[in-house]
Amino acid sequence: MSSFDLFANDFAEPMHTAIGEQAILFHQFLGNTDETILSNVREVLKVSPLRHLYTPSGHKMSVKSSNCGHYGWLTDKQGYRYQEIDPVTSKPWPQMPANLSVKAVEVARLAGFESFQPDSCLINVYLPGAKMGLHQDKDESDFTKPIVSFSFGLPVDFLWGGFKRSDKYQKITLQHADALVWGGKDRLRYHGVQQLKEGVHPTTGRCRVNLTIRQAD
Ligand SMILES: O=C(O)CCC(=O)C(=O)O
Ligand SMILES: [Mn+2]
Known part of the structure; x- marks a missing residue:
């Protein structure tokens, strides 16, 4: 490889910030594919609509959610879990759009x-005022697989904590088209989302859309 190739590769690498030993925020990673991904998500939501989920203790979540892919994440009186059937439609969840899984695999690889x-x-949709409390993603069967999180629309403060809920957390702003990947040593960190502030985004309007892409099984 010539020194010119090395130079070119530096520029080809997406802008990123390490927020942990094995956690990286890729700024604007979805800058060219945002509209396509969002229109695919809208198609998914025509089949498996957004709905509020309830925690096992009966608390209504402020975000509205749905899923695509082989497994959908759910919570209700029966607990937190993955399920192949959407309880609203009694049918399998819509397929994960190919471009979504391709971009998720690509950014996971960039993160190692x-x-x-x-x-x-x-699929989580936040209207102003919606938030998500500190939690761990731990309903998946293999914690060696990372979590890939895509954000669109209004910016939000993401809470990035430690391994106990009471640990101190940092606030990291997630912007439209950002991708965040965490895994390995950081896989079970507590995280959450601060209340979404009022605003209107040119691409999504008055909301934030988060896609959390996982290997559940
Ligand atoms: O909206 C986000 O950025 C995070 C969502 C999340 O952590 C989850 O759904 O488990
Ligand atoms: Mn989570």
Whole structure:
């Protein structure tokens, strides 16, 4: 490889910020594919619509959610889990759009996770005022697989904590088209989302859309 190739590669690498030993925020990673991904998500939502989920203790979540992919993440009185059937439609969840899984695998690889095979995408839509409390993603069967999170629309403060809920957390702003990947040593960190502030985004309007792409099984 010539020194020119090295130079070119530096520029080809997406802008990123390490937020942990094995957690990287890729700024504007979805800058060219945002509209396509969002229109695919809208098609998914025509089949498996957004709905509010309830925690096992009966608390109504402020975000509205749906899923695509082989498994959908759910919570209700029966607990937190993955399920192949959407309880609203009694049918399998819509397929994960190919471009979504391709971009998720690509960014996971950039973050150092080679054998990621996403089979689940949780779609969360936040209106101003919606938030998500500190939690761990731990309903998946293999914690060596990373979490890939795509954000669109209004910016939000993401809470990035430690391994206990009471640990101190940092606030990291997630912007439209950002991709965040965490895994390995950081896989079970507590994280959450601060209340979404009022605003209107040119691409999504008055909301934030988060896609959390995982290998559930
Ligand atoms: O909206 C986000 O950025 C995070 C969502 C999340 O952590 C989850 O659904 O488990
Ligand atoms: Mn989570």
